[in-house]
Amino acid sequence: MTGVLQRQLRDFAVAALLAVAIASAAFVVVRNGDVVDAQLELAQRSAHAVASGQEALPTTHVALVGPSQSSTRHPILRHRDIRQLGEAADRHLDKLFYDAALRIDREHKGAFVEMLHDGTGRAIAATTRDHGPMIVVAVTDVAKPAPYPLLVMIGVLGLGALLAAAGALVGRAAARAGTLTGIATLAIPALLWHAWIAATAIILLAAATTILQRAELTDQFSSGMRRHRVALGFLAPVAVAMFVLVAVPFVIGIVLGFYDHHQGTWTYVGLQNFRDILGGGTGGLDDGTNFWFVLGVTVLWTGVNVFFHVTIGVALALVLSRSWLRGKGVFRMLLILPWAIPNYITALIWKGMFQGEYGAVNSLLHAAHLDGVSWFTSWSTAFSANVITNTWLGFPFMMVVALGALETIPKELYEAASVDGASAWQRFRHITLPHLRPALGPAVALGSIWTFNMFNVIFLVSGGKPGDTTNILVTDAYRWAFERGDKYGMAAAYATLIFLILRLLTILGSRLAREKEPA
Amino acid sequence: MKALLLALCLAACGGPHGIVLWHAYNGDERTAIEVTAAAWNAAHPDQELTLVAVPYDAFADKLSSAIPRGNGPDLFIYPQDRIGDWADAGVLEPIEFWVDDARADRFTDNGLAAMAYHDSLYGLPMTVKSLALYYRTDLVATPPRTTDDLMALVPMMKAKNGFALAYANVDLYGHAPWLHGFGGKIMDDAGHLSIATPEAAAAMTFARDLVTSGAVPKDAEGPLIASLFNEGRAATVMSGPWFMADIAKDKDTGAYSVPWAVTTLPIISATGRPAAPFASAEGILMSARATDKDTAFAVMDFLSSDASAITRAKLAHQVPANPHAFDDPAIAKDAALVVFERQLEHVVTTPKAPGMRAVWTPYRTALGEVLAGRAEPGPRLLAVEREVKSYTEPK
Numbered sequence: 001m002t003g004v005l006q007r008q009l010r011d012f013a014v015a016a017l018l019a020v021a022i023a024s025a026a027f028v029v030v031r032n033g034d035v036v037d038a039q040l041e042l043a044q045r046s047a048h049a050v051a052s053g054q055e056a057l058p059t060t061h062v063a064l065v066g067p068s069q070s071s072t073r074h075p076i077l078r079h080r081d082i083r084q085l086g087e088a089a090d091r092h093l094d095k096l097f098y099d100a101a102l103r104i105d106r107e108h109k110g111a112f113v114e115m116l117h118d119g120t121g122r123a124i125a126a127t128t129r130d131h132g133p134m135i136v137v138a139v140t141d142v143a144k145p146a147p148y149p150l151l152v153m154i155g156v157l158g159l160g161a162l163l164a165a166a167g168a169l170v171g172r173a174a175a176r177a178g179t180l181t182g183i184a185t186l187a188i189p190a191l192l193w194h195a196w197i198a199a200t201a202i203i204l205l206a207a208a209t210t211i212l213q214r215a216e217l218t219d220q221f222s223s224g225m226r227r228h229r230v231a232l233g234f235l236a237p238v239a240v241a242m243f244v245l246v247a248v249p250f251v252i253g254i255v256l257g258f259y260d261h262h263q264g265t266w267t268y269v270g271l272q273n274f275r276d277i278l279g280g281g282t283g284g285l286d287d288g289t290n291f292w293f294v295l296g297v298t299v300l301w302t303g304v305n306v307f308f309h310v311t312i313g314v315a316l317a318l319v320l321s322r323s324w325l326r327g328k329g330v331f332r333m334l335l336i337l338p339w340a341i342p343n344y345i346t347a348l349i350w351k352g353m354f355q356g357e358y359g360a361v362n363s364l365l366h367a368a369h370l371d372g373v374s375w376f377t378s379w380s381t382a383f384s385a386n387v388i389t390n391t392w393l394g395f396p397f398m399m400v401v402a403l404g405a406l407e408t409i410p411k412e413l414y415e416a417a418s419v420d421g422a423s424a425w426q427r428f429r430h431i432t433l434p435h436l437r438p439a440l441g442p443a444v445a446l447g448s449i450w451t452f453n454m455f456n457v458i459f460l461v462s463g464g465k466p467g468d469t470t471n472i473l474v475t476d477a478y479r480w481a482f483e484r485g486d487k488y489g490m491a492a493a494y495a496t497l498i499f500l501i502l503r504l505l506t507i508l509g510s511r512l513a514r515e516k517e518p519a
Numbered sequence: 520m521k522a523l524l525l526a527l528c529l530a531a532c533g534g535p536h537g538i539v540l541w542h543a544y545n546g547d548e549r550t551a552i553e554v555t556a557a558a559w560n561a562a563h564p565d566q567e568l569t570l571v572a573v574p575y576d577a578f579a580d581k582l583s584s585a586i587p588r589g590n591g592p593d594l595f596i597y598p599q600d601r602i603g604d605w606a607d608a609g610v611l612e613p614i615e616f617w618v619d620d621a622r623a624d625r626f627t628d629n630g631l632a633a634m635a636y637h638d639s640l641y642g643l644p645m646t647v648k649s650l651a652l653y654y655r656t657d658l659v660a661t662p663p664r665t666t667d668d669l670m671a672l673v674p675m676m677k678a679k680n681g682f683a684l685a686y687a688n689v690d691l692y693g694h695a696p697w698l699h700g701f702g703g704k705i706m707d708d709a710g711h712l713s714i715a716t717p718e719a720a721a722a723m724t725f726a727r728d729l730v731t732s733g734a735v736p737k738d739a740e741g742p743l744i745a746s747l748f749n750e751g752r753a754a755t756v757m758s759g760p761w762f763m764a765d766i767a768k769d770k771d772t773g774a775y776s777v778p779w780a781v782t783t784l785p786i787i788s789a790t791g792r793p794a795a796p797f798a799s800a801e802g803i804l805m806s807a808r809a810t811d812k813d814t815a816f817a818v819m820d821f822l823s824s825d826a827s828a829i830t831r832a833k834l835a836h837q838v839p840a841n842p843h844a845f846d847d848p849a850i851a852k853d854a855a856l857v858v859f860e861r862q863l864e865h866v867v868t869t870p871k872a873p874g875m876r877a878v879w880t881p882y883r884t885a886l887g888e889v890l891a892g893r894a895e896p897g898p899r900l901l902a903v904e905r906e907v908k909s910y911t912e913p914k
Contacts, residue, residue: 076615076631076640077615262913263604357743374738468884485910
């Protein structure tokens, strides 16, 4: 019997926790809504009363504000007469009265009412007077919201627990009726506050719990939780972090792509942003703001970089893996250095080195009696400067991966191949390469994604020069957000497209890798 | 929604906490603002003013995102060009309520006008910055009065593997003196774009000719310009008051190791009109979410007073927006400050309309292409105007 009761109360407790959270949220929303409505109405009524010649309402401060008059010495400056009604004038309110009158004049609407944005819960209303140029402004006192109904919540919780327990003691169908009515009891406060959505949600929760209980799913869930307690405990913080830091921004980013942002207001525009982007914008195919042009640059950028990363990385790894090489540790450390330095610092150093007059690269060219290159005035040189910088940054990773893979190749294979008379190239082609492939495959996929989105190098080295033509998709998205009139919607749509492109690439990549894998 | 906002407000509402001011100053300017802040704190121990230095690159974005959520500073120092944008977005507190004639008398008319937008005043000006012409007194005997005088320096400087003039020529801010001197502009008084005009094309052609004739280095930026000037490879430099910090100094004595002076920008020989740079007033502005607005204004008032302006002019060579600051003998003797003050007679205030923000990058791109000889000024300017329009109009 105690087992049944225990199980009943366990299910009730879990559902009740959710129900209380729903009811509390409903209370805060409804209570605050009521306070706001009451304050807004009070301010409005008081202002209208004075405007039609009656007394101001209690707990409000009302003033008559005169028309704006330009200063004779400084026409930019405008002032107004402010006359507070009632006995105790609060001079700190004059600024509020002044600004409200300014807004009435500016918006030509005749009246407005709103909550002040200072967190005090005060409302302000302003209206023009029936006669004369004066504007009436009313400000309410600070709001006093109703306290949280703790006793009511404890009461319904107790009643609900009692119903659930009683049902369990009777047994069978009564137990489920107990669960249903016990949890549904918690909808009573929400019903009292006219919070219909919350009440419905709680009743649905009660029904769902009953159904789950009947199918014994609550038992399974509970025992599962108990069995994997430790694992779940360890996973929980990461799950929360992933949810907050990855899932939420990801969803928000995708949603923003369907909106247009213009001077602080967001408008739903459907697929318009995507149409604009994929349509290429106003410029032709050789225009730096055309999506297809930027995509072309990005693909070329990724391809060239990854090619250099892999060839240089593998070549260096082969040299470093030679047994006759002395001072391997030192070389290895030196070659990993570019990877260890934060990439934006490296990018800034390279940018300085490519500088036309005083940069190290041109100084070297001059020293060799060659003409200096104006690196950022033509597309090919600017693009090359970016590629050189990113190659410097990217080869160590491939080298390390290749080095690791080389260590795992059994020496006997090479010995056997030598005995069979294989040339160095044949040994490389038929032993080294196939053994490198499983390790290099994922590294190339990862490297491609990094390079595809290598914001720092493009932004800091060429900065898109000349004329926005060396931008890649991710730097172009940045420019939409921060340099082209705050078009955050366009930037978000760009980000979504980048995601889709990369997703496609990784799916294709893993397909290819699987097909090539030896059976 | 309103209810939720109120709930958040009620939760976040705290007590009085003194005044927090954000600035992006470095070096001498930072020292100067710290000295004036210390003076306020000494006189008002119960209303502490806390300075927070925020990097300039991140400044505007941080403000735009923090203030509407009720965070951010009470006050901040920023040039006037974002005022329109921020006033429209409800980030700024209008302050004309507190400013009477006596206070306004303190400032130059264009300094005060730079802080106004749509019939309201949003800040008190601290300094007005514009470009002027620096020159090496060892290379240039008499300062060039016209652009022809400037071009006359070319052969002599070419012989030295140098340039007659160095300035940030691919940047609209650097190019603006020619643009205005040829009669062009970015937008009219009502904020309507006026980019693609024959005058603007003429100015761009002039800038390109400067490059092709070898009078100026192509694609010059801050550090390069300073190096050229310090090495005697640029006879003149068009830059602002901040350039004084880049002029080479002797390590031991701290005195300038390069002979230099500064003069107003030359007259454009082709039009007979003076080259007119953008004037950008830097002011102290109040957040619409400042907690104690009366005290915050008192701090604004204090920091923009004549005494504070004199301190900043002395310590950081900031050109005061307060004409009476020049009554101070030390400042009246500062030749560079006096020249920058005189340059303000021929300037164009940087437009405050929100659309201006979308102009800088496309214009810069166009300048880069035209100066490199890859595009013609006329059609390129038309493309800029089209591009800016596409950014500033809602979908």
